[in-house]
Amino acid sequence: MSKTTLSLYELNQQVKGALQDAFPGSVWVRAEIAELRENRNGHCYLDLVEKDEATDQVIARMRAMIWNYTYRMLKPFFETTTGQPFTQGIKVLIQGIVEFQEVYGLSFTIRDIDPAYTLGDIERRRLEVIRRLESEGVINMNKELPLPLVPQKIAIISSPTAAGYGDFVHQLENNSYGIKFYHKLFPAIVQGQQAPESITAAFDKIYEHIELFDVVVLIRGGGASLDLLCFDDYWLCYNITQFPLPVLTGIGHERDRSVADMVAHSNLKTPTAVAEFLITGAGEVLAAINSYALELKNLVRERLAKHRQKNDRLWIQLKPAARRVMSAQHNHLLRLAGKVPHVSQTVIREQHQHLDQYSKQMGLLPQTIIRQERRNLQEQVTKLRHSLTRIFTHQTEKINFIEKNNRLNDPVNILNKGFTLTYYNGKLTKDAAALTPEMEITTRFRDGSVNSTINKKQ
Known part of the structure; x- marks a missing residue:
């Protein structure tokens, strides 16, 4: 009995025809940009994914592209409308054509984008961070710390090249009262995807010498509204709520208020406003x-x-x-x-x-x-x-007495009693149901952390 066979090219042609019949026109697709590359010809190549909301696991993936003549219009349109860069890690609603080529396989050619969907997702994630901090009962913890009568020993988290940092130091050192302020800079990246991790690392360094300081000041210069997105990061804001010193923010925006501003002890509009706040308070005590x-x-x-x-x-x-x-x-x-x-x-x-x-x-x-x-x-x-x-x-x-109570309530003390925290992909895992064999997890102890792979689940 003879077998019916197809060549690979013939198979791909049939797949291509089936897709053309199934998707004769353009379709709107919701997805997250996992990776984005621009080549020298001006074309943009993307790796689109969809993740399970409960486990954050990738459940779908597809390659996509935007031709240079379309990309030159879509990118500025998106960034001007949303106020944030067209880059990886954001969720988008895009219109395009499903294509299948015999050599390169399945792809999605993007022709249009809806910025309103991304704006809604950004605001949704911001509200989720706020609700999570509220549900955990930590959103006002830093605000409840007593501000020293005259905070003169100041730890500064900022980029050393930021104009706002220079303005802040100049304002402190040239105050009209002649009050002496002692300050030390803990350099950090204050915008972009690496900013939350960099700022959190600066907080950790300050904590190692916490007895030397009265307050922590988190400042940056002016910039676009999209630069504020890093200050809506959950782990950065959670770190601020748990920090045992009052945190003052001067991020440099007149209209926008980040989640970091909400959880800080005091938030001012600009770095110079923070300096003036400290100087005025000290001046009132002096008077x-x-x-x-x-x-x-x-x-x-x-x-x-x-x-x-x-x-x-x-x-x-x-x-x-x-x-x-x-x-x-x-x-x-x-x-x-x-x-x-x-x-x-x-x-x-x-x-x-x-x-x-x-x-x-x-x-x-x-x-x-x-x-x-x-x-x-x-x-x-x-x-x-x-x-x-x-x-x-x-x-x-x-x-x-208040400082002693704060130290007793510090999560680090709980770790010192022998409890541990388990993270997967940088996020705290509370249930064993979310873990499966072969997953790599990180376990945090009081004196450090270890990485391990799950061999068996009971």
């Missing part, structure tokens, strides 16, 4: 201290003036009394001298002794009163100083 010092100075002056007036009154009252005593004693001596001439010399000597004693007592009395009042004044100053010391000590103990 309050000067005001307290002036009040204390005036209080001391008032007390001294009151005691001086009291001493003057006592001295004025003392002089007539002394004169009256001396006059009475003098008259008494005269009477004794007249009555008893033979003992006058003895009496006179005794009375002169009494007069000398009275004169000394009268001379010492004002000094004694002044010393007593001075001691009273010193006691009042000492009590005031002790009262201020107790207030500052109480506030310091309160701040230490």
Whole structure:
């Protein structure tokens, strides 16, 4: 019995004909751009995929292309409308023709794109990040940290070449109050796909020397709205919520507010606005201290003036009394001298002794009163100083208690108790049902992490 056979070319022709019959015109397709390449002729080649929403596994894949004359129009149209680059990692709604070539196989030639679909997906992912942080109860954790009274030791996360970084440092170092701020830069990439990982690494470096700083400032210069997409990354924002120091953001956009701005302790529009926030706060404290010092100075002056007036009154009252005593004693001596001439010399000597004693007592009395009042004044100053010391000590103990609670609630402490975290493709996995044999996973311990491959699942 003879077998019916086809050549490969004939088979591909039949497949091509079947596809042309099934898709005679263009179709709209939803997909994610997994890879994108532009060749020197201006053509754009793409690798389109669709992923399972539950497992994030690729369930479909197809090659696609955009001819240069179409790509020159589609790319600027998409980027102008969405405010973000036409690149890999985004979801798109595209119109094109399904084609099959005998040599190159199946492909999809793109002719049009709907930017509104991508905009909706970006906003959807942003809202998903916000809802996830809210459901985990961490979205306001950094906001609840107490801001130091005068934050002077500042850790800066920024690109060293960013104009915003230079403006921020210049503003701090040339403040009108003459306040000294200590700052250190932890360089990071602040835009693009590598930005979240780079910024998170900078936070980790700051954490290694956390006792040296009061706050963390995350800043960047101005730029397009698409540059803000990295600040909507879940893991970056989660890291900010968990950081034990207040985080201040100055990303440099007047209208847009990223998720990182939402979870930070304080968010300002620009780097210079962050600097002004720190300077103004320190200036208000300095003004309050000067005001307290002036009040204390005036209080001391008032007390001294009151005691001086009291001493003057006592001295004025003392002089007539002394004169009256001396006059009475003098008259008494005269009477004794007249009555008893033979003992006058003895009496006179005794009375002169009494007069000398009275004169000394009268001379010492004002000094004694002044010393007593001075001691009273010193006691009042000492009590005031002790009262201020107790207030500052109480506030310091309160701040230490809050910091201790924050450290006890740190997830790192949970890892130190022996618990671990399992990640697949960089995402935290909570259920064994999401894992299958041959998958490569990462297990995080308190002192590091290990990579492993699943051999068996129970």
